[in-house]
Amino acid sequence: MLEVSKLIQGEKRTAAKIITLIENNGVGKQELLSEIYPHTGGAHVIGVTGSPGAGKSSLTDVLIKMARAENRKVGVIAVDPTSPISGGALLGDRIRMQEHALDQNVFIRSMGTRGSLGGLARATRDVVKVLDAYGCEVIIIETVGVGQSELDIMHHADTTLVVLTPGTGDHIQTIKAGIMEIANIFVINKADLGNTKKMITDIEQMLDMSPRYTGCWRPPVVPTSVVNDTGLDELWALVKRHLEHTRQSGEMLESVRKRLGTEVVELAEEELRRMLWEQFGNNGNMGTLLDKLARREADPYKEASRLVLRFLHQNQNERGIENDTGQTG
Amino acid sequence: MLEVSKLIQGEKRTAAKIITLIENNGVGKQELLSEIYPHTGGAHVIGVTGSPGAGKSSLTDVLIKMARAENRKVGVIAVDPTSPISGGALLGDRIRMQEHALDQNVFIRSMGTRGSLGGLARATRDVVKVLDAYGCEVIIIETVGVGQSELDIMHHADTTLVVLTPGTGDHIQTIKAGIMEIANIFVINKADLGNTKKMITDIEQMLDMSPRYTGCWRPPVVPTSVVNDTGLDELWALVKRHLEHTRQSGEMLESVRKRLGTEVVELAEEELRRMLWEQFGNNGNMGTLLDKLARREADPYKEASRLVLRFLHQNQNERGIENDTGQTG
Numbered sequence: 001m002l003e004v005s006k007l008i009q010g011e012k013r014t015a016a017k018i019i020t021l022i023e024n025n026g027v028g029k030q031e032l033l034s035e036i037y038p039h040t041g042g043a044h045v046i047g048v049t050g051s052p053g054a055g056k057s058s059l060t061d062v063l064i065k066m067a068r069a070e071n072r073k074v075g076v077i078a079v080d081p082t083s084p085i086s087g088g089a090l091l092g093d094r095i096r097m098q099e100h101a102l103d104q105n106v107f108i109r110s111m112g113t114r115g116s117l118g119g120l121a122r123a124t125r126d127v128v129k130v131l132d133a134y135g136c137e138v139i140i141i142e143t144v145g146v147g148q149s150e151l152d153i154m155h156h157a158d159t160t161l162v163v164l165t166p167g168t169g170d171h172i173q174t175i176k177a178g179i180m181e182i183a184n185i186f187v188i189n190k191a192d193l194g195n196t197k198k199m200i201t202d203i204e205q206m207l208d209m210s211p212r213y214t215g216c217w218r219p220p221v222v223p224t225s226v227v228n229d230t231g232l233d234e235l236w237a238l239v240k241r242h243l244e245h246t247r248q249s250g251e252m253l254e255s256v257r258k259r260l261g262t263e264v265v266e267l268a269e270e271e272l273r274r275m276l277w278e279q280f281g282n283n284g285n286m287g288t289l290l291d292k293l294a295r296r297e298a299d300p301y302k303e304a305s306r307l308v309l310r311f312l313h314q315n316q317n318e319r320g321i322e323n324d325t326g327q328t329g
Numbered sequence: 330m331l332e333v334s335k336l337i338q339g340e341k342r343t344a345a346k347i348i349t350l351i352e353n354n355g356v357g358k359q360e361l362l363s364e365i366y367p368h369t370g371g372a373h374v375i376g377v378t379g380s381p382g383a384g385k386s387s388l389t390d391v392l393i394k395m396a397r398a399e400n401r402k403v404g405v406i407a408v409d410p411t412s413p414i415s416g417g418a419l420l421g422d423r424i425r426m427q428e429h430a431l432d433q434n435v436f437i438r439s440m441g442t443r444g445s446l447g448g449l450a451r452a453t454r455d456v457v458k459v460l461d462a463y464g465c466e467v468i469i470i471e472t473v474g475v476g477q478s479e480l481d482i483m484h485h486a487d488t489t490l491v492v493l494t495p496g497t498g499d500h501i502q503t504i505k506a507g508i509m510e511i512a513n514i515f516v517i518n519k520a521d522l523g524n525t526k527k528m529i530t531d532i533e534q535m536l537d538m539s540p541r542y543t544g545c546w547r548p549p550v551v552p553t554s555v556v557n558d559t560g561l562d563e564l565w566a567l568v569k570r571h572l573e574h575t576r577q578s579g580e581m582l583e584s585v586r587k588r589l590g591t592e593v594v595e596l597a598e599e600e601l602r603r604m605l606w607e608q609f610g611n612n613g614n615m616g617t618l619l620d621k622l623a624r625r626e627a628d629p630y631k632e633a634s635r636l637v638l639r640f641l642h643q644n645q646n647e648r649g650i651e652n653d654t655g656q657t658g
Contacts, residue, residue: 031630037629038625040625041625261619264632264633264636266633268636269601270633271637272601273601273602276594276597276598277594280597281594286593290590293593294582296366296370301363304596304599304600305600308597312644312645316645
C-alpha cells in the first residue's frame with residue numbers, strides 16, 4: 001500500500017509512484033484518491049494551452065522560474081493527447097526543463113493518451129490532486145495543441161493562459177476552436193517576431209463584442225518575449241491577480257463547485273459502467289438473445305433498452321439490501 | 330425523416346445523409362439504426378490496417394477493383410483517428426480513389442475523430458450497418474495507423490488484413506502493438522522493395538509458437554506488389570477463402586454473436602450515461618453537497634458511490650412503472 005502520509009510529507013518517490021498507479025488505473029486507486037482528497041485545495045492550477053509552436057514550453061519554463069523565485073513548490077503536468085508516451089518520458093521540447101530536474105521543489109510529469117481521450121482529462125484531474133496534496137503551491141498543466149481534449153483538460157485549471165503567436169492567424173483559429181471562452185489571459189508570445197498590435201486589437205474587439213465580461217474579469221492581452229525578457233513579470237503578476245480576483249469575487253468557489261459536481265457524476269458514471277460490464281460484459285445472461293440478434297429477429301437498440309431495465313432492476317434489489325445494512329462500497 | 334426504404338433501394342444521397350446524421354449523433358439516430366438493422370448482415374467487411382506508409386490505400390484500391398470486376402457493390406470507410414476531418418473530405422493519399430468516384434457502385438467515406446476515440450469505433454460500426462443495408466456486398470474499413478483505436482475499429486471487420494513493409498522492422502512493432510491477434514491475413518506489401526523472405530520466416534515462426542491456430546484458420550502471409558501486380562489475385566482469393574472458412578467453421582457466427590453482445594452492452598452503457606447526466610448533470614439535486622465537497626468535508630469518491638445508489642433507486646421506481654404499463658423506450 002502506498003502511504004499517503006509520505007506523500008503529504010513531500011516524498012517525491014511516493015508522489016511518482018502514486019501517479020503511475022493512477023495512470024495505470026491500478027488497484028486501490030479510488031481509495032487512495034479518497035484518502036488524498038482532504039489534503040488538496042491549496043494549489044493554484046495554471047493551464048497553458050495554444051497552438052503548437054507558440055512557445056508554450058518556454059513560457060512554462062518562465063512560470064516555473066517565477067514561482068521558484070518566490071520559493072514556491074511547483075508541479076508541471078505536460079499533456080500530449082496525440083502521444084501514447086506517458087510516465088517518466090520527457091517530450092522532446094522540454095529538454096530545457098531538465099535544468100529543473102535536480103530541484104527538489106519542481107516535479108515534472110509527462111502524460112500521453114492510452115486509447116481514451118476522456119480518460120486523459122480525468123487522469124490529469126487526479127494527478128493535479130496528487131501534486132496538490134504533495135505540497136505544490138503552483139501546478140502548471142501544459143498541453144501541446146488546442147483540440148477538444150485540450151479544452152477538456154483545461155477545465156481543471158484555475159487560470160488558463162491561451163498562448164498565440166503574432167502574424168500567424170492564430171487568433172482566427174482560436175475563435176473557431178471555441179477557446180476564447182476558456183482563456184483567462186491571452187499571451188501573445190514571440191512578440192519579438194511580429195506585429196502584435198493588429199492581434200491585440202482583434203482580440204480586444206472580440207472581447208468587446210462579448211457581453212459576458214462586464215463587471216467581472218476581462219481577459220487581458222499580454223505580449224511577451226522570452227528571448228528579450230519582456231512582458232514576463234507582467235504576465236506573472238496577472239496570473240496571480242487572476243487568482244486573487246476569482247477568490248474575492250466568489251468565481252473560484254463557483255467553478256470549484258461546478259468541477260466537483262461534474263467529477264462526482266463522472267465517477268458515478270464509471271462505477272455504473274463497471275457494474276454493467278461485470279454483470280453483462282461476457283455475454284453471460286444473454287443466451288439465446290444473441291442468436292435472435294444474429295438472425296435479425298431482434299435488434300440491438302431495443303435490446304439495449306431492455307438491458308438497461310434489467311440492470312436497474314437487478315441492482316436495485318441487491319444494492320437496496322446493501323444500503324439497508326450499510327455495507328456499501 | 331430520412332427514409333430507410335430509399336436506402337434499401339440503393340439511393341446514394343440517402344446513404345450519405347444517414348451517415349452524416351450518425352456522425353453528428355443527430356436526433357432519431359437510434360430509431361433509424363433500429364429500422365436499418367433487419368436489412369443488414371449481407372456484407373463481407375474487410376479491415377485493412379498496418380503502419381503508415383505500408384501502402385494500405387493502394388491495396389484498398391486493388392480490393393475495390395477486384396470486387397468491381399465481379400460486379401459487386403463496394404463501400405469504403407477510411408478512418409483516421411488522428412484527424413478531426415470527417416464527412417465528404419478525402420484524405421490526401423486517397424486522391425487515386427477518385428477514379429472510383431463516378432462509379433455508382435462504389436461508396437467512399439472518410440471519418441475522423443471528434444474528441445472521442447471510443448466514439449469513432451462505434452460510429453464506424455454504425456456506418457458499416459448503413460452501407461450493408463445500402464446493398465454493399467463488400468465493405469472495406471481502412472485505418473491510417475495501428476494504434477489502440479485502430480484495433481478497436483478492426484473488431485468490426487470479418488476479415489482483417491495487416492499490411493507490413495519488408496525490411497522495416499514493421500513486424501516487431503506489430504507484435505508489440507498486439508496486432509498479431511487480429512490479423513487474419515498478413516500482407517507484405519511493396520514486396521518489390523525488399524527482401525520478403527526474412528519477414529515471412531519471422532511471422533511464420535511467431536505463428537508456430539502460438540497454439541491457437543491448430544485446427545482452424547492460420548493467417549497466411551502473402552507478399553504483394555501493387556506496382557508489379559504480383560500477389561494481388563492470390564490476396565483476393567485468400568480474402569474470399571477466409572470468409573468461406575469462417576462461415577463453414579461457425580467462427581463467423583461466433584464472432585457475430587460476440588460483437589452483438591458487446592454492442593448491446595455498449596448501447597445500454599450509453600443509455601445509462603445519458604440518463605445519469607440528464608438527472609444529475611447540472612448539479613441539480615446536489616445542493617449543499619457541493620459546498621461540503623469544496624470544504625473537503627466530503628470526498629467525491631464516496632459521494633459518487635452514494636450517487637450510484639440514488640440513481641438506481643430513483644430509476645427503479647420510475648422505470649418499473651413504465652415497464653408495467655409497457656411504455657418503455
